[in-house]
Amino acid sequence: MVSMPSEKSSQPSWLRLAPGLFVFLWSTGFIGAKFGLPYAEPFTFLSLRFALTVVLLMITAVILRLPRPAPREALHGMTTGVLVHGIYLGTVFWTISRGMPAGISALIVGLQPLITSLLARFIGERLTWRNWAGLALGLLGVAMVIWPKLNIGDQGVSLEGLGMLFIGILSISIGSIYQKRFTGQSSLVTGTACQFAGALVISMVCAILFERFAINPTAEFVFALGWMVVVLSIGAISLFTLLLRYGNVSKVAGLFYLVPASTAILAYLLFGETLNLLQIAGMVVCMAGVALVSQRR
Numbered sequence: 001m002v003s004m005p006s007e008k009s010s011q012p013s014w015l016r017l018a019p020g021l022f023v024f025l026w027s028t029g030f031i032g033a034k035f036g037l038p039y040a041e042p043f044t045f046l047s048l049r050f051a052l053t054v055v056l057l058m059i060t061a062v063i064l065r066l067p068r069p070a071p072r073e074a075l076h077g078m079t080t081g082v083l084v085h086g087i088y089l090g091t092v093f094w095t096i097s098r099g100m101p102a103g104i105s106a107l108i109v110g111l112q113p114l115i116t117s118l119l120a121r122f123i124g125e126r127l128t129w130r131n132w133a134g135l136a137l138g139l140l141g142v143a144m145v146i147w148p149k150l151n152i153g154d155q156g157v158s159l160e161g162l163g164m165l166f167i168g169i170l171s172i173s174i175g176s177i178y179q180k181r182f183t184g185q186s187s188l189v190t191g192t193a194c195q196f197a198g199a200l201v202i203s204m205v206c207a208i209l210f211e212r213f214a215i216n217p218t219a220e221f222v223f224a225l226g227w228m229v230v231v232l233s234i235g236a237i238s239l240f241t242l243l244l245r246y247g248n249v250s251k252v253a254g255l256f257y258l259v260p261a262s263t264a265i266l267a268y269l270l271f272g273e274t275l276n277l278l279q280i281a282g283m284v285v286c287m288a289g290v291a292l293v294s295q296r297r
Contacts, residue, residue, distance in 0.1 A: 015246060018239050020254055025236035027262035029228065031270060033096060036224030039216040042093035043207035048215075048225060050085070050200035053233040057193035069190045076182040077194025077200075083175025085237075086202030091168030095161040109169060109256070113138060116173040116253035131251075134292025138257030141289055144282025145260045171251070179241070180249050188238055196233060210231060257286045 025289070036045055069077065114135050183191055215221070231250060243252045261283040 081195030081198030085199035138289030141286030144209030
């Protein structure tokens with residue numbers, strides 16, 4: 001059995017800043033997708049992102065003279081990568097590239113904390129009534145933020161797309177539990193490299209089967225790819241790994257309730273998308289929900 005650090009065990013003081021930074025960085029992924037997907041097919045885009053990330057992390061491991069992960073450790077890391085990155089990001093990018101409105105995608109992604117919390121019971125985590133109330137409040141807040149942007153009549157909405165998104169959310173939920181259970185002691189650099197190596201296998205297979213590796217290397221595409229490699233794949237995922245290592249899976253998952261609100265603010269600042277009173281109220285509800293989820297017994 002792999003030992004897992006408890007929530008109270010030697011948590012670095014600087015990690016208190018990690019949740020807010022993680023939410024901000026993860027939110028920029030939707031902005032990066034908006035910049036990059038018009039210039040590359042989704043699985044081709046992800047394959048480039050994953051491959052470059054693996055190369056950068058391997059170079060870092062060599063420079064720091066980090067030991068190679070044991071075969072079992074590498075296998076656990078690759079399995080985590082398939083679930084958390086390969087399948088989850090693959091389904092999200094694929095549905096967006098097929099015209100699924102971002103609002104509906106974000107609303108379904110908002111189900112992840114609930115699903116993760118239900119699955120976390122299998123590794124012995126228990127939530128209080130305050131935590132469950134927080135999860136419900138968070139879901140309500142996400143709906144309030146996304147509701148003004150929903151357009152059920154959009155052509156991009158399909159049962160196929162909705163089904164793919166649900167598969168993606170189930171995948172990252174299972175992956176979060178798996179990562180907490182089996183990769184708690186892995187090196188941050190080599191462990192993350194193994195994760196993206198596993199994700200690369202999935203994206204490359206899908207790209208070979210369904211795409212033509214078509215890329216239009218515009219400045220926007222290069223910027224989006226670089227941002228996703230350095231800021232998302234290395235920065236945000238490293239924070240996610242640390243949060244899981246030192247914290248409770250359900251509480252870490254609750255942070256995803258803040259992502260749609262954070263994304264809406266970024267879209268307002270970068271693209272001039274408006275925010276109405278309902279969305280602002282939804283952000284407040286999201287924050288209240290996360291606060292309840294984060295409370296200890």
